[in-house]
Amino acid sequence: MNEMTAVTQATAKAPKTLAIPDAQTVTEVKHWTDRLFSFRVTRPASLRFRSGEFVMIGLMQTDEKTGREKPLLRAYSIASPSWDDELEFYSIKVQDGPLTSRLQHIEVGDEIILRPKPVGTLVHDALLPGKRLWLFATGTGFAPFASLLRDPQTYEDYDEVIVTHTCREVGELQYGAELIDSIRKDEMLAELIGEDFADKLRYYPTTTREESPKMGRITDLMRSGEVFSDLGVAPLAPETDRAMVCGNLAFNLEIKEMLEDYGLREGANSDPKEYVVEKAFLD
Numbered sequence: 447m448n449e450m451t452a453v454t455q456a457t458a459k460a461p462k463t464l465a466i467p468d469a470q471t472v473t474e475v476k477h478w479t480d481r482l483f484s485f486r487v488t489r490p491a492s493l494r495f496r497s498g499e500f501v502m503i504g505l506m507q508t509d510e511k512t513g514r515e516k517p518l519l520r521a522y523s524i525a526s527p528s529w530d531d532e533l534e535f536y537s538i539k540v541q542d543g544p545l546t547s548r549l550q551h552i553e554v555g556d557e558i559i560l561r562p563k564p565v566g567t568l569v570h571d572a573l574l575p576g577k578r579l580w581l582f583a584t585g586t587g588f589a590p591f592a593s594l595l596r597d598p599q600t601y602e603d604y605d606e607v608i609v610t611h612t613c614r615e616v617g618e619l620q621y622g623a624e625l626i627d628s629i630r631k632d633e634m635l636a637e638l639i640g641e642d643f644a645d646k647l648r649y650y651p652t653t654t655r656e657e658s659p660k661m662g663r664i665t666d667l668m669r670s671g672e673v674f675s676d677l678g679v680a681p682l683a684p685e686t687d688r689a690m691v692c693g694n695l696a697f698n699l700e701i702k703e704m705l706e707d708y709g710l711r712e713g714a715n716s717d718p719k720e721y722v723v724e725k726a727f728l729d
């Protein structure tokens with residue numbers, strides 16, 4: 447091996463980004479569709495969070511005016527549960543998006559910025575005790591539920607957990623579908639909660655623009671009563687049902703109004719009630 451080859455190899459092994467503040471290292475990347483990917487990163491030893499919360503993550507970018515490097519950060523729900531050694535994220539790829547046009551190209555060994563200050567309303571603490579938990583997601587709004595669905599507390603606190611996920615196309619449901627499958631087979635959760643925990647989990651995926659076994663927006667399927675007859679449950683009631691909502695703004699507003707009509711009230715960390723809402727992205 448000549449000197450030049452050795453230098454090239456050493457460079458290839460070095461991280462692609464320079465030292466950055468609050469850096470964490472990428473340990474896994476999976477591309478689900480041309481618009482969706484998930485990735486895992488190392489977890490800062492000091493980071494404590496409640497399943498369902500979000501943090502700011504990002505990459506360094508060059509300031510056009512000063513030429514200086516500065517962080518470009520966006521809010522991201524943590525998709526992994528609070529007990530996991532690593533952190534998982536489930537992300538959109540916006541082709542001209544300042545962050546995700548670059549983030550979609552990360553590889554194992556790269557570094558990203560992760561500000562260790564978790565916040566959010568999609569947490570068990572913001573809901574009063576109930577019997578049945580509904581998790582309503584559209585698109586990447588599934589991410590916080592990927593965390594909550596892997597948290598033993600979710601099954602300890604409720605007799606039944608129903609997760610609905612509405613996407614345009616079938617391929618956009620795959621991350622969620624595989625996750626549900628892996629949860630049903632999870633030996634640790636079964637050991638902690640009991641073998642019957644998997645029976646408590648109901649999954650209701652729907653698509654709106656591509657043919658699938660269940661078509662339609664979840665809001666329309668609730669209005670028509672189809673979702674309740676499909677699942678064999680009564681419409682939501684404040685005495686028994688609790689709900690968490692995460693999707694685009696129009697969806698959040700529409701379902702919020704419906705939940706209020708069922709008699710559920712919006713809760714917060716400081717004032718737990720019957721449902722909580724968070725935006726999956728800013729419109």
Ligand SMILES: Cc1cc2nc3c(=O)[nH]c(=O)nc-3n(C[C@H](O)[C@H](O)[C@H](O)COP(=O)(O)OP(=O)(O)OC[C@H]3O[C@@H](n4cnc5c(N)ncnc54)[C@H](O)[C@@H]3O)c2cc1C
Binds near residue numbers: 500520524544547726
């Ligand atoms: C509380 C909160 C939690 C979030 N959690 C996640 C998450 O877990 N995963 C994730 O992918 N994004 C999440 N987002 C959105 C995220 O912060 C960024 O907007 C996204 O990463 C795109 O960044 P960008 O710089 O490439 O484009 P931006 O300039 O931020 O967005 C450009 C446009 O792309 C669209 N867009 C942005 N994000 C999404 C999305 N997730 N799904 C569909 N369209 C979108 C919007 O129309 C937006 O105006 C969250 C946002 C908030 C407010």
Ligand SMILES: NC(=O)c1ccc[n+]([C@@H]2O[C@H](COP(=O)([O-])OP(=O)(O)OC[C@H]3O[C@@H](n4cnc5c(N)ncnc54)[C@H](OP(=O)(O)O)[C@@H]3O)[C@@H](O)[C@H]2O)c1
Binds near residue numbers: 481615653693694
């Ligand atoms: N997904 C794609 O294939 C695709 C491709 C290129 C660009 N984009 C752009 O990316 C952005 C985000 O797209 P996205 O598909 O991730 O998210 P989205 O537009 O928020 O749609 C996700 C799902 O939510 C449903 N929905 C939207 N509003 C609703 C409401 N008020 N009540 C109930 N359900 C509702 C949609 O149904 P409907 O289909 O009925 O709206 C869709 O099934 C959009 O600006 C879009 O133009 C998306």
